[in-house]
Every structure is written in structure tokens, then in C-alpha cells.
Amino acid sequence: MSPQFVLTKLFRAILTLFLAVTFVFVVLRMSGDPVAQMLPDDVPAAVITQYREMWGLDRPLPEQYLRYVSGILSGNLGFSFRDDRPALDVVLERVPLTLELGLTALLLTLALGLGAGTLAALKRGSGTDHVTMAFTILGHSMPNFFLGILLILLFAMTWRVLPSSGTGSVKHLIMPAVTLGTSYAATVARFTRSSLLEVLHQPFMRTARAKGVPFRRRLMSHALPNAGIPIVTVIGLRIGALIGGAVVVESVFAWPGVGQLLVNAVAFRDLAVVQTVVLLIAFTMVAVNFLVDILYGWLDPRIGSARREVSA
Amino acid sequence: MMPSFVPTSGAGSAGASTVLPFGADRAADAMPPVLSLEGLTVGSDAVDLVIDASLTVAPGETLCLVGESGCGKSLTCLAAMGLLAEPVRRKAGRIRFLGRDLGELDERDLRQMRGRDMTMIFQDPVASLNPVQRVGWQVAEALVIHEGLSSKVAARRAVELVDKVGIADPEARAGAFPHQLSGGMCQRVMIAMALACRPRLIVSDEATTALDVTTQAQILTLMRRLQEETGTAMIFVTHDLSVVAEIADRVAVMYSGRIVETGSVDDIFDHPSHPYTQGLMDCRLHALSATDGRLAAIGGTVPRPSARPLGCAFRTRCPRASQRCAITPDLRPIGSSQRVACHFPGRAQ
Secondary structure, X not given: OOHHHHHHHHHHHHHHHHHHHHHHHHHXXXXXXXXXXXXXXXXXXXXXXXXXXXXXXXXXXHHHHHHHHHHHHOOOOOEOOOOOOEHHHHHHOOHHHHHHHHHHHHHHHHHHHHHHHHHHHHOOOOHHHHHHHHHHHHHHHOOHHHHHHHHHHHHHHHOOOOOOOOOOOHHHHHHHHXXXXXXXXXXXXXXXXXXXXXXXXXXXXXXXXXXXXXXXXXXXXXXXXXXXXXXXXXXXXXXXXXXXXXXXXXXXXXXXXXXXXXXXXXXXXXXXXXXXXXXXHHHHHHHHHHHHHHHHHHHOHHHHHHHHHHHO | OOOXXXXXXXXXXXXXXHHOOOOHHHHHHHOOOOEEEEEEEEEOOOOEEEEEEEEEEOOOOEEEEEXXXXXXXXXXXXXXXXXXXXXXXXXXXXXXXXXXXXHHOOHHHHHHHEOOOEEEEOOOHXXXXXXXXXXXXXXXXXXXXXXXXXXXXXXXXXHHHHHHOOOOOHHHHHOOOHHHOOHHHXXXXXXXXXXXXXXXXXXXXXXXXXXXXXXXXXXXXXXXXHHHHHOOEEEEEEOOHHHHHHHOOEEEEXXXXXXXXXXXXXXXXXXXXXXXXXHHHHOOHHHHHXXXXXXXXXXXXXXXXXXXXXXXXXXXXOOOOOHHHHOOOOOEEEOOOEEEOOOOOOOOO
16 A cells, blocks of 8 residues: 555545534534523523533634634543533443444344355345345345334333343343344345355356365355455445444433433533544544455455556 | 377277377277267257267377357366356266266265366466466465365465466466466466366367467467376367467367367368368468468358257258258268268368
8 A cells, every 4th residue: 555545545534534523513503502401491691601601602603613623633522511521531431332232233244244145146046045135125124223113022022031221231232233233234245145146257266166176165265355345345334324323223222322422412412522422433434444445455456556556 | 197199009900090190099099088078968958059079088189179159169168077057057978087977976076076187277367367366376276175285385386387387487476466467477377277286188268269379379389388298188179270280189170069070180171071161271361372362251150059950050051051961960980080970071162
């Protein structure tokens, strides 16, 4: 990977983060006064003014913005109005739980999506293929929260085998992770199937057969690495959907992660917390995209060298 | 096994074959063939694409399979390798390889023979190599699978093989990816891959067709040399008669799914007997003088397999066709090593 390539990527990443920060700042300021939201209705006007001064909300918007941006650059992301603590602390202590949920869902997605997609491609046109693809359409089109509620009704209310909310054990993790991973797995399965089907008919697969390579090895070391690019692309692109889904799923299952924090913070106009969460999400997206780009070059040597030639 | 370029005098009974060092009948008499097809018919449920094809290849011998595109040359080879893909399958006939009937082997046994005892080189070398694996590893893989070598030892052997097929700087080239090599180099890699386990039979399906003339000549010379070193039998599919003249010991001409004429390369070039073979010979550039400086062409087109005429498939284009041609002619011997499927063989003017 050339320095020019890395620099371009870095510049784009910073631009993305800057735009996300600015957008959220503007939208939040237009959506109502946090002081009025948090204090009871019968509080005297003097108290309101006092709070507005304390939080700096009485200053003109450009000044608030400048102060916020320079704060970010020096590592200060503002104070949570609600918790009276640095917003970053409030957010960071929720991160492990969301990571636990998100990574479990991601693993589930990969196992289910890659497995089902491969099976469907190998048994193309068979009953297995049709049933698998029907399920992917279902998984694709069912909204997260709806699936979550269905699962709660079935496993928590009717059969009483899984807890409907909260954290603490593997049992608590099952339903949220399944809910979050399902639509994602469906997308991965469809992409795996189509890109594998394309690869299976390539001449080099026939060469591998003529060379006497066993079936499993043909699949694992010849076909799948070649089918990898579109699959990695869709996994990277849909990370955003996974994060968005986490916000919904955490609310449905009362999972005290970053998503739930975001929903509450928006409701309370806890500006610094909302801004911090959005910054974190934007940062994650940028990092994942960067990772995907690196994976491309690793999966397909043609991509890496093409870039090298262009930049040379 | 003694390679067949070692003289085997006295083994054959056919006197005429003394002119031909690789004479068909003589080689076949001398030692059991590596591969023999007996009445092979290949096709889908709806249509037959190869009909009743019989041929043999002796150790050290090069058999060229000649014919127009779509006449069933490649399918014959794929069938011999056990590489037919649904819906096309072997419908009748036997394939014997090293004395074993391939029809009686399961996929596992077949797979172990492929890449070890019989290997195949394909037409488009660049597309036939895995784009995300280093070419050295692709050569080494067969050694790991069939000879149980460790990756390290196999990699070293792969570099030797890459060197042997005439690639300069083999160490570095073995570490390259296919897209970093030229088409000719990729084909050399394919040949190295085919040679890796010292197979008894190499099937080359239009291996030089995609290459420019100079590269083609180099590759042909290379294959000829390597064959003489190893005594491997070779089936060489091509539609290029200059390639045939260059490399063949024996020739089988196919037309619309059937073998219409076989013989030594001298038989076919000097005394083509089937009207289709004669047409092919007349199409060559150096046949110009015989046709008043105009390039000859065979009138009409090859019938689709689903719309073949009854009897001899060539009769709709044949200058000698008569009512008898509605009966399919058998492949009958004319001369010592030549066989032809025509009711009116010979050079009719």
C-alpha cells in the first residue's frame, strides 16, 4: 500500500468525521432546548438562565461550535448534563456491552451467512437452495424490532426459556444477538451464494479438479478466497446497518449498551453524550472501511499491485 | 516402462510400419496403450456430442485430435479425464487407462489418478491459473496432494519444474501471481504443473491456441523435448494443422462428434482419404498452388449436433455423397495404419 493511498484514505476519514460532528451539532441545536427539557415546568426563569450560562448555551452558535471542535481536538468531548460527568466516560463504560452484542452478532452472521450461502451455491437449483434463499428473503425483509418482539413472545413469554431483557449471562445474549444478526446474515448469505457461483465456473476451478485437488480443498483454498472480495465488501458496508440495528435491538431487549444510551441521551437532549456517541459510530465506520481496504489487497493480489502501479 | 522412442523392432507384424518410427499399429502391438477409448459416446439426455469414438494412445506417443470447433474434441478429452460436467455425461463405451476401466472407479480413485497419472493443460492459461495464488504454489500443490511432500519440499521442487519449462529466474517467477506473468509464461507454468508428478498421459486442450506464433513454436518445442525425456503419452487437441505437422505421431480427425479418419501423421498429410480431411488439407495456405492461388474452403457449415443428417454427418457438404451415405459408414482400415469412415475413400478428382 503506497503512502499516497494511505494519505488519501486518511484525509477522507478526517473529512467524514468532521462532517458527522458538524451535522450532529447543527441538528441537535435545532431540535429544542435541553434546559427546558430537563428542568420541571415550574422552575423560575432565573434558574433556567443560570443553567444556560453554566452549560454555555447562552453563547452564539458559532462560538459554541468552535469551542466544541477545539474541545474534541484536545480530547475534551464535553460534559453530560444528565450525569454531570465527562461525556466520554459515560459513553466508554457502555462500550464493552455493545461490543459483546455486536461481535456475537457478527460471528453468528459469518457462520450462518457464509455457511448457508456456500451450501446454496453448491446445491444450486436444489430444494436446499430454494429453502435457504427463501429464508434469506424473510430475514432480509423482517425489521429487527419485529423479530425481537416475536422472539420475546415465543421464548420469554410462552416457553419461558430465555430472559426477555437485561444482561449478565450467555442466556441474556442469545436473543439480542440472533435478532441483530439475522438480516445481516441473510445479506451475507445472498452475496456468498452469487459470488461463489461465479467463481465455481471459472476455468481455474477446472484446473484444480484436473490436478486432483480434493473437493473440500477446492472449496476452501481455491473457491472461497476468490469469492471473498464481494463478501468482504458487503460485510464492511453493512457494519453501519449492524450499528444502527444495535440501537434498536438494545432498546427492545433493554440491553444497557451504547445504543440504549444514545436513545436516552437524545430524549433528554444530553448534547455532549449524543455527539460523543455519533463521533464514536463515525469513527468505527471509518476504521472498518479502512480495514476492508486492507483486506482487499490481502485477498486479491491484483488489487494491491494495481494501486502500486497507479501510484508509481 | 520403456519409452516408445526406443526402437522396438520385430515386435510388430505390419511390414509397412517400418517407415514410421511411431507407427500406430506397431506401438500398439509393442506395449499396452496408456489410454484406450472403446465406443465412447458422450452427451446430454437430448443430444449426443461424441458418438462411438474409439482410439488408443501408446506410451511416448503423441496423438493429435483435429477438427472444427464444436466437433467434440474437447469433450472427448474431458471424458477421458473424468471431468465431464452435468448435464453432459458418458452415455456408452469404455475408457481404459493403464488397464483400468475408469467407469468402474469412484470419484475418489479418479481424483487420485488426476494430476498424478493423467494431467491436462487448458486453452486459456491465464484464466486457468488461480489468480490469488502464487504460481509456484499452484505447481507445488499437486506434489503435496499426490506425493505427500511437505509444502517446503514441494515448493523447492516447483522451482525446479518452473526452471525446467524454460522460465528465466525461476525462484522469483515462482513467487509471482498469474497476472504478473505473460500468457506464454502462464502456459509454461501450466506445463510445469502438468509435469509435476511425472504423469503417464498429458492431455493438452488447445494449449497453444491463445498464444502468438513465436510463443506457440517455443511451447511446442518444449513439450516435444519434455515428452522425449519422460516418455509420456500425449493427446494434443488442436484445430491448427501446422501444429499437427509439428508435433503429431498419429492423427485422429473428428467431424460432428465422430472420428472420421485416423492414421499416422504422414498418412493424413500425404494421403488424406476422407473428403473432410481432404477439405481440411486444401484449406491450408501452402495448398494454394493446387487451387489456382485461391484459398479453398469447405462449402456449407457444420451441422448442429441436434440437427445432424442421418448417416454420414458430412454428406450435406460432401462432393462425393450418394444415397449410400445415408447409412453411417464404419471406421475401416485402408492401408497399414490408416482407418477411414467413408463409403468412397481416397482421392477422387
